[in-house]
Amino acid sequence: MVPEVTTPADSTATAPSEPPRRGRALRSMLVSREGSIIGALVVSILAAAVFVDGFASGRNAGFLILDIAAIALIALPMTLVIITGEIDLSVASTLGLTSAVMGQLWVMGLPLETIVPLCVALGAVLGAVNGVLVTVVGLPSLAVTIGTMALYRGLAYVVLGDRAVADFPFSWTGGATAPVPGTSIPWIGVLILGLALAFGVLLHATPLGRSLYAIGNNAEATRFSGVSVRWTKLWLFVATGTVASLAGIFWTLQYGSARADNAFGLELSVVAAVLLGGVSIFGGTGALPGVLGGVLLLGTIRNALRLADVSSDTLSIVTGMLLVVSVVAPNLAARLRSRRKPTGPPGRR
Template sequence: MAPESTSPLRRLLATREASVVGALIVTVIAASFWIEGFATGRNTGFLILDIAAIALIALPMTLIVITGEIDLSVASTLGLTSAVMGQLWVMGLPLETIVPLCVVLGAVLGAVNGLLVTVAGLPSLAVTIGTMALYRGLAYVVLGDRAVADFPFSWTGGATARIGETQIPWVVLLVIGLAVVFGVVLHATPVGRALYAIGNNDEAARFSGISVRMTKLWLFVASGAVSAVAGVFWTLQYSSARADNAAGLELSVVAAVLLGGVSIFGGSGALAGVIGGVLLLGTIRNALQLADVSSDTLSIVTGLLLVISVVAPNVVTRLKERRRATAPPPDRAAADSSPSSSPTVPAPSKR
């Protein structure tokens, strides 16, 4: 008898995205029962504001990691954008001019990363570690140790404003809008298919006619521009332009992307899983903060989740390979289980 095919629902539940959603649901239920103040509209609003910058930066980061690259300079790009924003405000420029200039600056910083990776042929890990330090240093050159905090309330209040009578911030609409754009590009266009092809084998993708260099370059430009948008939001949210804003945020972004099921080696992953990873990471951190856990412990938790998100898929893959290696071939297993394979008893001879 032929084995029954796996149902679509069972295949869906076996995906990494379903595992992330399940872990998120369990975390929310547990935190609602055991942590006071977690299951409130006010805390939900603070949670969304807390993960907004991570969610924004994680969108282009997902596409970059799928191609087998990485951008560790995103938090430093955010910090440099914040410093430039504060310095331009001190110089007297209006925010209507400063904000688009900051986004252009972020795109230029991303283009620097992209050119070093695609034209110079340098590994993105080494490049973005270098620019991570460079951009953060430039932020201190621009603003020093000062903090600019006299932005108009019409802008700072708008960054944290809620939708109507709810506790949901308006920034969630920006995150959803960009998530739809990146999701459509990744999952419903030839560009998205090209990204997966590049991540699986960039040499084969190049021979198939895909412009690997230009694709990666534009991904780094998008990463820089979105990181600058996150920098503008971060500055207005906390009403403070500082050179050290969002220091270390790149680890949370990478952890959320990998936790959402994107392979660190490229070629696989989905944006829905990354959104789930951002929510899961943010929910865990929010619950621990309400439980008065120290910031050092939060960093440890983020690091552990990052390690788990890298190690767990490899362990699962190796277990599956070992199971397939030890399993009998399908034809032999079928032959062993069929009635005809049982030993026959010779008929008694007639005398």
């Protein structure tokens, strides 16, 4: 018998189509929401580095991280809350009340070593109030947190009034903004990275994380599958309040001033960053890397506009526009995809 010889043409014809598969995967990643955000972030950084004086300096990179620190911290648990189909609009007021309590306790003579854990516990309690009203009483989270947003801010003014407490020790205020030795990156950036990894593993690599997506898609079916929807959402609100209080402590030390109006309106920036990062306002979809990209994109734009001497009113307008775009764009994309799908039976080739 003559042995069969495989020619180069035959080997080419029978070779597996791995490159096309990789090409499809790459295209899928690039056209995904996360890929679009990362691309927009890269373009924004390059444009700001070219057209805005001082943006590309290492010193400004540290300022940018400090500027987005509170937003990034709160956006982490907020992502999980929105994925389950809920929302917490009281986070900025929780931050403000934490700052006011921190200032009042300092005036009363308590050391910061005692004040900090008390304020963290306060944030957990405030988050639990939201969680109980939503999960036990059965009220919609939008209405509840709009109410507690006003309530917590009002309590902040009751606690501290219009005063500003600004005599915190430099060892604390300086430490809040201190950079990692040998770099311009502040230590708070390391904390954000660590928390992002923890929340990312929780959301994307654990059964609990998968249940959060299931709750956002169909809470009733998830309940019948054995998941405690009520307790899961309750603890998410507790986590959001706790992290918001941590952001309040950092905010107070960063600016060296405890005020009742600290971070007023910050909830708009947090929600804008989360939705901009690809999390659906209706729940069930989203990823933490996209949210981090949304936080950085929002921070980059705001930082570049500040360096260009743009007014704070314009910054608010830009934030609002990004929030609207982040809600409208996915719906438009879904409609375009549905129109492109064939409506009739597939034809024979």
